Amino acid sequence: MSHPQSFAVFGHPISHSLSPHIHQAFAQQFGMALDYRTIDVAPEAWVDAVRHFFQEEGGRGANVTLPHKHAAFALADERTQAATRAGTANVLTRLADGRLAAHNTDGAAMVRDLTERHDLDLRGHDALLLGAGGAARAVAWSLFEAGVQTLTIVNRSPEAADALADAMGEPARVHTRYWEDLGNIGSFDLIVNATSAGTLDQSLSLPFSLIASRATCYDLGYAKAAFSFLAWARAAGARYAHDGLGMLVEQAADAFELWHGKRPDTESVYQLLKAQSV
Ligand code: NDP
Numbered sequence: 001m002s003h004p005q006s007f008a009v010f011g012h013p014i015s016h017s018l019s020p021h022i023h024q025a026f027a028q029q030f031g032m033a034l035d036y037r038t039i040d041v042a043p044e045a046w047v048d049a050v051r052h053f054f055q056e057e058g059g060r061g062a063n064v065t066l067p068h069k070h071a072a073f074a075l076a077d078e079r080t081q082a083a084t085r086a087g088t089a090n091v092l093t094r095l096a097d098g099r100l101a102a103h104n105t106d107g108a109a110m111v112r113d114l115t116e117r118h119d120l121d122l123r124g125h126d127a128l129l130l131g132a133g134g135a136a137r138a139v140a141w142s143l144f145e146a147g148v149q150t151l152t153i154v155n156r157s158p159e160a161a162d163a164l165a166d167a168m169g170e171p172a173r174v175h176t177r178y179w180e181d182l183g184n185i186g187s188f189d190l191i192v193n194a195t196s197a198g199t200l201d202q203s204l205s206l207p208f209s210l211i212a213s214r215a216t217c218y219d220l221g222y223a224k225a226a227f228s229f230l231a232w233a234r235a236a237g238a239r240y241a242h243d244g245l246g247m248l249v250e251q252a253a254d255a256f257e258l259w260h261g262k263r264p265d266t267e268s269v270y271q272l273l274k275a276q277s278v
Contacts, residue, residue: 006058007036007259010050010072011065014040018273019063022252025272026264046071054094061259062092063252066196069134076102085141085167088134091255103258106135107142109250110192110220115146117246117270120216122190123147128210131194132160135220139194140164144174148190154179156195187212191233198225208236220244223277245277246270 009019020036027034039062041049046068053059064072069088073079076089077099083089089102114120127148129140132155144151151174155161161176168174177185189212197204198221206229211217217233217240219226226243233241249270257263 005035005060006053007034007061007063008039008053008059009036009063009065010039010041010046010053010068012040012042012067014038014065017065018248019065019252022249022269022273023256025269026253026256029264030260030262032260041068043067043071047075050075050092054092054100055098060094061255063255064090064092066199073102073104076100078102080104082107082138082141086134086138088138090251091258093258103255104138105251105254106247107138107140109254110139110218110244110247111142111146112250113244113246114216114218114242117250117267118216118240118242120190120240124149125189126150126212127152127190127192128185128188129153129192129194130204130206131155131196132157132164133194133196136192136194137164137167139192139220140168140174143190143192144168144170149173150175152177152185152188154182154185183207183209185210187215189215191215191217191238193217193219193221193226193229196221198228203228204232206232206236211236211238213237214239216240216242218242218244220247222248245273249273 009017023036072089079102083102083104086104089104091103093101125148153161153176156179165174165176215238217238219229222243222245230241249266253264253266
């Protein structure tokens with residue numbers, strides 16, 4: 001059976017994804033009926049599943065999460081600049097001619113959450129980015145473009161941090177340091193945890209000396225995945241400590257607008273999810 005205008009989120013695992021709830025809440029704002037489902041598929045079956053969805057099931061758009069973001073970028077026929085910079089895609093859209101476009105809205109979503117929801121003016125900040133995976137790469141460019149004064153990238157595997165800094169090509173403002181040196185690289189106004197440690201039930205061992213007075217800490221993870229980093233941030237004296245729930249809602253809004261041409265209200269959905277996660 002074909003489904004006109006189907007939408008989905010692909011991941012593995014995916015059963016706990018909030019994306020279906022978020023997209024249905026957005027659709028309700030416009031009185032739309034939305035066919036949006038979760039598709040759990042292992043990496044080896046991913047390409048076939050995506051082709052089937054878009055070619056046989058009326059697929060119009062898909063959100064993509066771990067572990068498929070690199071594969072989504074590779075599969076697409078065309079890619080936005082943000083996706084190309086990140087090397088990953090979190091949104092796929094079927095174009096009118098049937099080809100697939102890859103987008104990466106993670107970086108813009110994170111910066112919008114910080115600057116608009118949490119009222120932070122990033123200009124002039126010294127920012128520390130922990131991690132250099134797909135999400136970190138997206139976030140690095142967006143933080144830079146939002147005007148941070150310096151961006152220091154530290155990754156457990158230093159090569160990935162160096163590759164990101166090299167790709168950005170801004171040696172006066174973007175630097176890398178070794179993870180082992182976190183205790184003696186000074187303090188930062190903004191510390192972003194873009195590692196997947198929390199999602200993997202691992203905790204980072206971070207020195208309190210990283211936190212400048214009035215610092216903001218931000219974990220891309222949310223709910224349980226962010227507990228450990230945010231607890232460290234508060235114990236170390238951070239002025240603000242935010243999880244990535246707002247980023248999740250913002251990136252969903254970007255996908256919704258790409259697919260439906262309408263901008264949903266994110267704040268009501270964010271507040272609802274936040275209340276449910278307490
Ligand atoms: P990747 O797998 O691409 O990258 C993982 C990163 O985490 C790498 O830099 C890796 O370092 C680092 N890492 C993993 N474990 C540890 C550890 N124990 N100590 C130190 N570093 C570690 O993942 P993504 O970039 O796609 O995602 C990162 C996180 O961001 C995930 O938790 C994901 O859920 C979250 N996220 C949230 C979004 C939202 O909307 N809120 C959107 C996108 C992502 P190394 O290179 O050394 O392996």
